[in-house]
Amino acid sequence: MPPDLLALTADLIAIPSLSLKETAIADFVEARLAERAPSLDCIRVGDNVIARTNSGHERRLLVGGHLDTVPADQNENPRIEGDSLFGLGAADMIEGDSLFGLGAADMKGGLAVMLTLAEAAHALSARLRLDLTVVFYVAEEITEEHNGLRVLFAEHPNLVSADLAILMEPTGAWVEAGCQGSLTVEATFTGVRAHSARPWMGDNAIHSASKALANIAAHNSDSVIVDGLEYRESIQVVHFEGGVANNVVPDSARMRINRRFAPAYDTETALAQVSALLEGATSVVVINESPAAPPNLMNPLIAEFIGTNDLAVRPKLGWTDVARFTSHGIPALNFGPGNPEIAHTRGEFVERVELDACYAVLARFIGVI
Amino acid sequence: MPPDLLALTADLIAIPSLSLKETAIADFVEARLAERAPSLDCIRVGDNVIARTNSGHERRLLVGGHLDTVPADQNENPRIEGDSLFGLGAADMIEGDSLFGLGAADMKGGLAVMLTLAEAAHALSARLRLDLTVVFYVAEEITEEHNGLRVLFAEHPNLVSADLAILMEPTGAWVEAGCQGSLTVEATFTGVRAHSARPWMGDNAIHSASKALANIAAHNSDSVIVDGLEYRESIQVVHFEGGVANNVVPDSARMRINRRFAPAYDTETALAQVSALLEGATSVVVINESPAAPPNLMNPLIAEFIGTNDLAVRPKLGWTDVARFTSHGIPALNFGPGNPEIAHTRGEFVERVELDACYAVLARFIGVI
Numbered sequence: 001m002p003p004d005l006l007a008l009t010a011d012l013i014a015i016p017s018l019s020l021k022e023t024a025i026a027d028f029v030e031a032r033l034a035e036r037a038p039s040l041d042c043i044r045v046g047d048n049v050i051a052r053t054n055s056g057h058e059r060r061l062l063v064g065g066h067l068d069t070v071p072a073d074q075n076e077n078p079r080i081e082g083d084s085l086f087g088l089g090a091a092d093m094i095e096g097d098s099l100f101g102l103g104a105a106d107m108k109g110g111l112a113v114m115l116t117l118a119e120a121a122h123a124l125s126a127r128l129r130l131d132l133t134v135v136f137y138v139a140e141e142i143t144e145e146h147n148g149l150r151v152l153f154a155e156h157p158n159l160v161s162a163d164l165a166i167l168m169e170p171t172g173a174w175v176e177a178g179c180q181g182s183l184t185v186e187a188t189f190t191g192v193r194a195h196s197a198r199p200w201m202g203d204n205a206i207h208s209a210s211k212a213l214a215n216i217a218a219h220n221s222d223s224v225i226v227d228g229l230e231y232r233e234s235i236q237v238v239h240f241e242g243g244v245a246n247n248v249v250p251d252s253a254r255m256r257i258n259r260r261f262a263p264a265y266d267t268e269t270a271l272a273q274v275s276a277l278l279e280g281a282t283s284v285v286v287i288n289e290s291p292a293a294p295p296n297l298m299n300p301l302i303a304e305f306i307g308t309n310d311l312a313v314r315p316k317l318g319w320t321d322v323a324r325f326t327s328h329g330i331p332a333l334n335f336g337p338g339n340p341e342i343a344h345t346r347g348e349f350v351e352r353v354e355l356d357a358c359y360a361v362l363a364r365f366i367g368v369i
Numbered sequence: 370m371p372p373d374l375l376a377l378t379a380d381l382i383a384i385p386s387l388s389l390k391e392t393a394i395a396d397f398v399e400a401r402l403a404e405r406a407p408s409l410d411c412i413r414v415g416d417n418v419i420a421r422t423n424s425g426h427e428r429r430l431l432v433g434g435h436l437d438t439v440p441a442d443q444n445e446n447p448r449i450e451g452d453s454l455f456g457l458g459a460a461d462m463i464e465g466d467s468l469f470g471l472g473a474a475d476m477k478g479g480l481a482v483m484l485t486l487a488e489a490a491h492a493l494s495a496r497l498r499l500d501l502t503v504v505f506y507v508a509e510e511i512t513e514e515h516n517g518l519r520v521l522f523a524e525h526p527n528l529v530s531a532d533l534a535i536l537m538e539p540t541g542a543w544v545e546a547g548c549q550g551s552l553t554v555e556a557t558f559t560g561v562r563a564h565s566a567r568p569w570m571g572d573n574a575i576h577s578a579s580k581a582l583a584n585i586a587a588h589n590s591d592s593v594i595v596d597g598l599e600y601r602e603s604i605q606v607v608h609f610e611g612g613v614a615n616n617v618v619p620d621s622a623r624m625r626i627n628r629r630f631a632p633a634y635d636t637e638t639a640l641a642q643v644s645a646l647l648e649g650a651t652s653v654v655v656i657n658e659s660p661a662a663p664p665n666l667m668n669p670l671i672a673e674f675i676g677t678n679d680l681a682v683r684p685k686l687g688w689t690d691v692a693r694f695t696s697h698g699i700p701a702l703n704f705g706p707g708n709p710e711i712a713h714t715r716g717e718f719v720e721r722v723e724l725d726a727c728y729a730v731l732a733r734f735i736g737v738i
Contacts, residue, residue: 070614073562106564141616180566184615193442195475195713196605196627197549197687202714206606207586214583217576236565237575238619239612245439246553246607246627246657247510247687248713258565258615288615318566318616344564344617345571 005355012108013078013101019068019142022047037122048148049136060131062162065110066140069103073346100349105338109350110168120368129367164301165325170338175313181292182319183259183270187281193251202249206242208280215277224262227295229315231262263292293323299331374724381477382447382470388437388511391416406491417517418505429500431531434479435509438472442715469718474707478719479537482728489737498736533670534694539707544682550661551688552628552639556650562620571618575611577649584646593631596664598684600631632661662692668700
């Protein structure tokens with residue numbers, strides 16, 4: 001019987017871990033592994049924590065999850081509720097079924113599963129059918145330069161090598177295959193300052209951005225089929241800023257755009273798509289580019305993982321670090337508790353039944369149940 | 370022979386006086402008046418400086434100017450140049466004809482004229498044909514609550530009472546009659562946060578602002594005739610801000626709009642005009658409202674000032690504190706050195722010939738030349 005995964009998730013939510021502020025939660029993870037999974041090699045690199053079995057198996061499974069969350073939105077505190085929210089009457093309520101709070105879905109539920117899996121690999125090491133690496137890493141929610149996996153691949157590639165990588169991003173316990181690419185650009189619009197009572201002497205940079213904003217707001221993104229999976233693309237203005245003073249025609253405005261694109265083409269093509277919408281921009285600078293990853297469903301280990309557990313498969317719409325593993329030649333997929341559609345929303349939550357289900361699939365795959 | 374007005378203006382530009390940071394320039398003004406115009410009553414209220422003759426004349430002229438400037442735009446340092454910029458060849462250049470720098474036009478040139486006028490009223494007090502008040506006041510370039518004249522009218526109305534008020538805002542030595550009203554509102558657009566890979570789960574607040582922005586950018590403002598003068602209206606987005614993180618659909622965006630309207634209707638009407646363009650706004654809040662002032666050309670003192678000096682008259686497009694004097698029953702007009710169309714631009718400047726001309730008109734009107 002594994003420990004109470006919902007309670008462990010609540011403990012993890014109660015430790016704030018905004019990107020670049022993961023020290024407290026890394027301390028918690030490291031201490032818990034030292035206490036409950038001492039036979040695993042545990043390595044800390046910055047605030048990244050890696051724990052590995054070394055039982056000499058031919059194959060190694062890596063299970064990874066990021067420690068950080070997006071900024072809080074009045075949801076800092078974990079709150080456990082019955083499932084009355086899901087259409088059942090009071091008579092059907094089971095106390096403690098759902099857990100709300102920042103990171104419940106993305107992805108402290110997954111971290112709880114990973115910790116518990118490492119403890120089982122320690123306690124039942126004789127039953128392992130492959131070696132296990134768990135990787136808790138920093139700064140997945142912000143720009144690429146800070147990403148803990150990027151650092152580990154660059155500086156300690158042996159710690160993150162494996163035959164299959166499973167990222168515990170929220171998928172609702174589906175296999176979400178591959179991932180869409182993500183491209184963030186900043187467009188600058190330039191004008192000429194003037195007194196706002198005589199705007200014809202200047203050129204309003206915010207007004208100059210109106211066509212680009214309208215183009216993006218009106219853009220109907222496509223759905224693209226790859227390996228039989230339908231990837232639904234998107235484009236969003238995620239930041240807009242401009243202005244000098246209430247009586248000054250502004251000479252500069254900056255618009256940040258995030259584009260998600262199917263694993264059917266490269267980032268250069270995505271950039272060309274976005275640039276075509278940015279009518280009137282003075283410059284377009286790439287802030288972050290993360291390539292898409294193909295679904296890779298024909299890979300033998302992925303096929304075994306899906307087939308043995310009879311898991312449902314769908315495309316991953318958000319970018320995840322599966323693309324990083326794929327680009328380093330390691331087959332990878334997303335599989336974790338939590339509804340991906342509520343990630344980054346104030347009301348994100350995770351359900352006990354999904355935590356238990358994800359744990360059972362992974363524990364069975366490595367042989368400990 | 371008055372002192373070198375261009376050199377005095379340069380001295381005033383060299384003292385930074387961003388709104389709410391006018392202490393240094395108020396100290397300079399107060400010390401100079403104490404030294405050079407000691408017979409005037411000089412009163413300091415905060416960083417406002419008022420100096421008054423008390424010769425018992427039936428009529429009193431008030432000349433006012435604000436001490437503050439908008440933020441610098443790489444033009445902090447005063448720079449005197451010849452007039453080659455104005456199409457003359459090198460052989461025609463006269464060294465020291467033009468002065469560039471923050472506030473040259475708006476309105477440190479006017480302050481130099483006021484200081485010099487006060488000195489003449491001291492030195493030649495026997496020749497005065499009316500009493501003189503000079504008012505150097507703070508925070509004209511920012512929101513109404515900070516405006517020095519507002520404070521003086523509220524707390525020391527006797528210090529600012531007069532039979533005619535002349536504001537030395539830049540008018541190119543024209544009489545600029547009345548002034549347009551100014552209305553600043555903040556429109557908020559509200560959405561629902563979501564992961565940017567699944568924007569259909571949320572509602573992008575920046576996208577929601579695109580129609581309002583397009584409406585304003587496309588709006589062709591009217592020209593309105595009052596007392597035979599043509600007031601050219603305008604509407605500008607002066608600030609726009611929204612965004613949470615590069616991978617989050619933003620749930621809030623704020624747009625600030627400045628509307629300038631002819632002295633033909635009130636601020637409620639102006640607000641209705643603006644609100645009609647703000648399609649999709651969740652709320653519209655008035656940040657600042659300054660009523661328009663009618664031209665008042667039939668007033669006897671204004672007619673005398675214009676007629677005696679044979680001055681050219683045009684409408685004032687920017688809001689100025691003439692509206693405040695008018696609303697307190699004091700006839701008022703704008704008359705000062707500097708081109709109003711370059712106020713608040715990086716390249717603002719003032720010419721020696723205009724400083725001298727404005728000084729001569731005012732000195733003649735009070736009787737000291």
